[in-house]
Amino acid sequence: MAAVTERAHAAGLDAADPLAGFRDEFVLGERIYMDGNSLGRLPRRVEERVAALVQEWGERLVTGWHEWIELPARLGDLLAREIVGAQPGEVLVCDSVTVNLYKLAAAALDGRPGVIVTAVDEFPTDRYVLQGLGEVRLLDPDPAADDVAAACAPGDVALVCLSHVNYRSGALADLAGITEAAHDAGALMLWDVCHSAGVVPIDLSGVDLAVGCTYKYLNAGPGAPAFLYMREGLQLELRSPIQGWFGQREQFAMGPAYDPEPGIVRFLAGTPPIVALAAVEPAVELVAEAGVAALREKSVALTAYAIELHDAWLAPLGFELGTPRDAARRGSHVSLRHPEGWRICRALIERADVIPDFRAPDSVRFGLPPLYTRFVDVWDAFDRLRRLVEDEVYLELDPAPGRVT
Amino acid sequence: MAAVTERAHAAGLDAADPLAGFRDEFVLGERIYMDGNSLGRLPRRVEERVAALVQEWGERLVTGWHEWIELPARLGDLLAREIVGAQPGEVLVCDSVTVNLYKLAAAALDGRPGVIVTAVDEFPTDRYVLQGLGEVRLLDPDPAADDVAAACAPGDVALVCLSHVNYRSGALADLAGITEAAHDAGALMLWDVCHSAGVVPIDLSGVDLAVGCTYKYLNAGPGAPAFLYMREGLQLELRSPIQGWFGQREQFAMGPAYDPEPGIVRFLAGTPPIVALAAVEPAVELVAEAGVAALREKSVALTAYAIELHDAWLAPLGFELGTPRDAARRGSHVSLRHPEGWRICRALIERADVIPDFRAPDSVRFGLPPLYTRFVDVWDAFDRLRRLVEDEVYLELDPAPGRVT
Numbered sequence: 158m159a160a161v162t163e164r165a166h167a168a169g170l171d172a173a174d175p176l177a178g179f180r181d182e183f184v185l186g187e188r189i190y191m192d193g194n195s196l197g198r199l200p201r202r203v204e205e206r207v208a209a210l211v212q213e214w215g216e217r218l219v220t221g222w223h224e225w226i227e228l229p230a231r232l233g234d235l236l237a238r239e240i241v242g243a244q245p246g247e248v249l250v251c252d253s254v255t256v257n258l259y260k261l262a263a264a265a266l267d268g269r270p271g272v273i274v275t276a277v278d279e280f281p282t283d284r285y286v287l288q289g290l291g292e293v294r295l296l297d298p299d300p301a302a303d304d305v306a307a308a309c310a311p312g313d314v315a316l317v318c319l320s321h322v323n324y325r326s327g328a329l330a331d332l333a334g335i336t337e338a339a340h341d342a343g344a345l346m347l348w349d350v351c352h353s354a355g356v357v358p359i360d361l362s363g364v365d366l367a368v369g370c371t372y373k374y375l376n377a378g379p380g381a382p383a384f385l386y387m388r389e390g391l392q393l394e395l396r397s398p399i400q401g402w403f404g405q406r407e408q409f410a411m412g413p414a415y416d417p418e419p420g421i422v423r424f425l426a427g428t429p430p431i432v433a434l435a436a437v438e439p440a441v442e443l444v445a446e447a448g449v450a451a452l453r454e455k456s457v458a459l460t461a462y463a464i465e466l467h468d469a470w471l472a473p474l475g476f477e478l479g480t481p482r483d484a485a486r487r488g489s490h491v492s493l494r495h496p497e498g499w500r501i502c503r504a505l506i507e508r509a510d511v512i513p514d515f516r517a518p519d520s521v522r523f524g525l526p527p528l529y530t531r532f533v534d535v536w537d538a539f540d541r542l543r544r545l546v547e548d549e550v551y552l553e554l555d556p557a558p559g560r561v562t
Numbered sequence: 563m564a565a566v567t568e569r570a571h572a573a574g575l576d577a578a579d580p581l582a583g584f585r586d587e588f589v590l591g592e593r594i595y596m597d598g599n600s601l602g603r604l605p606r607r608v609e610e611r612v613a614a615l616v617q618e619w620g621e622r623l624v625t626g627w628h629e630w631i632e633l634p635a636r637l638g639d640l641l642a643r644e645i646v647g648a649q650p651g652e653v654l655v656c657d658s659v660t661v662n663l664y665k666l667a668a669a670a671l672d673g674r675p676g677v678i679v680t681a682v683d684e685f686p687t688d689r690y691v692l693q694g695l696g697e698v699r700l701l702d703p704d705p706a707a708d709d710v711a712a713a714c715a716p717g718d719v720a721l722v723c724l725s726h727v728n729y730r731s732g733a734l735a736d737l738a739g740i741t742e743a744a745h746d747a748g749a750l751m752l753w754d755v756c757h758s759a760g761v762v763p764i765d766l767s768g769v770d771l772a773v774g775c776t777y778k779y780l781n782a783g784p785g786a787p788a789f790l791y792m793r794e795g796l797q798l799e800l801r802s803p804i805q806g807w808f809g810q811r812e813q814f815a816m817g818p819a820y821d822p823e824p825g826i827v828r829f830l831a832g833t834p835p836i837v838a839l840a841a842v843e844p845a846v847e848l849v850a851e852a853g854v855a856a857l858r859e860k861s862v863a864l865t866a867y868a869i870e871l872h873d874a875w876l877a878p879l880g881f882e883l884g885t886p887r888d889a890a891r892r893g894s895h896v897s898l899r900h901p902e903g904w905r906i907c908r909a910l911i912e913r914a915d916v917i918p919d920f921r922a923p924d925s926v927r928f929g930l931p932p933l934y935t936r937f938v939d940v941w942d943a944f945d946r947l948r949r950l951v952e953d954e955v956y957l958e959l960d961p962a963p964g965r966v967t
Contacts, residue, residue: 378619415689
């Protein structure tokens with residue numbers, strides 16, 4: 158049997174991978190794609206569906222709206238069942254993560270005094286939106302349930318908002334434990350599941366609010382519509398601050414006063430982008446065919462393998478693992494920290510045909526989406542990485558930090 | 563020379579139409595499409611651009627964001643120059659009309675006491691959003707500048723919000739006069755140009771705020787991203803209530819505090835839907851090639867012709883013109899009011915292959931987009947309409963009012 162650092166070992170893991178065939182569902186190229194994960198690959202069926210939807214617009218014209226208008230709720234039910242562990246009528250696909258977070262957090266805070274608790278390294282747009290809505294109390298990175306409990310005196314906190322998987326470190330939060338700590342303090346709990354949706358099993362039962370995106374592990378395309386979740390029991394109490402006509406009961410009666418739908422649909426705002434929305438359905442169906450449980454199993458194996466190779470090859474070169482070693486505490490990307498992370502990331506892209514991404518100040522993120530990532534991809538990427546650092550190729554690049562999306 | 567009620571007259575007008583060739587730019591079908599105008603037709607070049615963008619996603623993956631991230635501002639500049647009479651850096655293409663109206667109105671009202679003035683028949687989502695933001699004072703339909711002045715005691719009003727072209731009646735507002743009346747009262751002026759963008763020359767110089775859509779006369783597809791305008795002089799003062807990361811200065815520094823861009827970009831919120839956004843560019847370029855001035859000239863001729871046929875054929879059958887007779891006071895759709903408007907509209911769609919739309923309580927709207935509508939289309943549609951009413955075909959349909967999008 159091949160040693161873990163031999164390519165044959167990776168090839169053996171691929172040969173035994175029951176999900177290996179899903180790779181054929183995607184448009185592939187020569188480069189090793191390990192963006193971590195700002196944008197999933199293009200599924201062939203999404204390309205087809207987008208083209209079909211555009212044709213449908215051309216042929217059906219305005220009458221297409223009779224079906225299109227159902228898409229936000231219909232796709233929400235699909236996500237509820239297959240991806241986030243919610244009930245029908247608890248999820249909508251609409252707007253961006255930012256706008257959805259704003260709608261839900263503003264609704265939660267309306268008439269509910271108290272501070273907002275989040276983490277100091279929460280994803281930027283989440284922190285910025287929350288800063289605009291009230292006083293924010295910042296926890297240290299990757300808080301445990303006890304940390305949340307310690308930060309929440311009963312009655313003192315209105316809302317706790319955290320990411321299920323941290324965008325930088327890849328740490329996976331204790332969703333159930335933290336939700337319970339928030340509830341014990343009388344606060345509502347809002348989860349951002351952008352970096353877990355489609356790759357980590359999620360169970361939102363008992364959770365109050367959640368937002369997520371469809372362009373990472375769900376592969377619905379750049380800036381594809383986001384989603385929001387609200388548990389059924391809150392839907393009559395909370396109101397969207399954006400009183401749009403798509404949330405109006407009897408929308409086309411166009412009556413004089415805003416009278417929101419008595420369900421999740423009240424959290425729609427304006428006319429949704431149908432071409433972008435239509436792409437979500439085949440993308441999510443593809444993930445559902447593989448199954449999130451099976452994807453999680455492969456994802457854990459991929460990240461574990463990356464950590465093994467890091468320990469063998471990269472730690473001696475000055476890298477530090479930024480992601481938890483405990484598989485139960487990490488998502489599907491691995492962050493490798495290095496003082497020269499920026500240049501190393503650029504060198505991988507420009508000189509080695511490997512695409513990871515960079516998150517300030519020092520993290521090179523390797524996203525390992527199990528639907529289309531092979532173990533040999535991990536081996537090849539890390540082999541190129543170690544040689545590029547050993548040979549100091551990265552020193553040839555401009556050291557100035559810039560933007561890596 | 564043929565009488566106005568003879569089809570040959572319409573054919574003669576088409577033969578002399580300098581814009582007639584633009585019809586070939588669109589995907590056409592057998593039906594006469596006069597939706598008024600919830601959704602423009604599909605331009606062939608948009609179909610091509612969408613397919614190209616999806617391929618670009620598949621090939622460039624996350625690196626495509628280096629260009630995509632500029633789209634909201636770049637397309638905004640295109641709209642500013644070609645469609646809405648604004649300066650570079652004053653327009654963004656993003657989000658929905660509803661979300662944009664919310665962002666701008668909330669920003670305008672922050673720290674600016676006073677009521678909001680709008681019209682009783684303003685488009686529903688506009689009224690609902692404004693109701694959520696403050697006390698709303700309602701003007702009678704289609705207010706003149708004097709009506710606005712009379713409703714605004716100085717210092718009493720914070721914001722005036724009206725549609726440039728009324729979605730139901732098709733009435734075209736006195737944009738400059740009403741803006742001046744609002745300013746005289748110390749209020750900011752926000753125009754909704756959804757029903758005028760691309761078909762009526764717009765000059766936003768001096769206007770404070772505006773929103774509009776790209777899916778009507780700009781033909782960018784169902785639910786295509788909307789746009790917002792803010793005059794340069796307000797951009798440092800006003801702040802978006804939705805403090806999203808796309809409005810953050812040095813977005814990818816991901817710093818601790820929200821620090822908005824010192825320009826229009828601060829009114830971006832979350833990650834924009836790139837596939838939908840990309841469709842806007844060729845769609846707007848097509849309108850720009852025809853030119854809004856030429857489009858307006860043909861639009862006025864089309865609506866005048868429709869009114870002539872209405873007077874000759876339809877008024878005797880119980881129709882009433884819901885649109886101003888003065889060409890300077892109407893947009894590009896004509897509303898015909900009839901007590902049986904709902905059933906007549908359905909009968910046109912189901913029995914006569916003509917697609918208008920219906921707006922409660924009694925308006926059948928005929929949108930006449932000059933880029934692809936022929937004079938013979940008007941003749942054919944109204945000829946079928948009069949015969950359908952004369953023969954009482956509409957009485958065969960269910961009288962229950964339902965939804966017509």
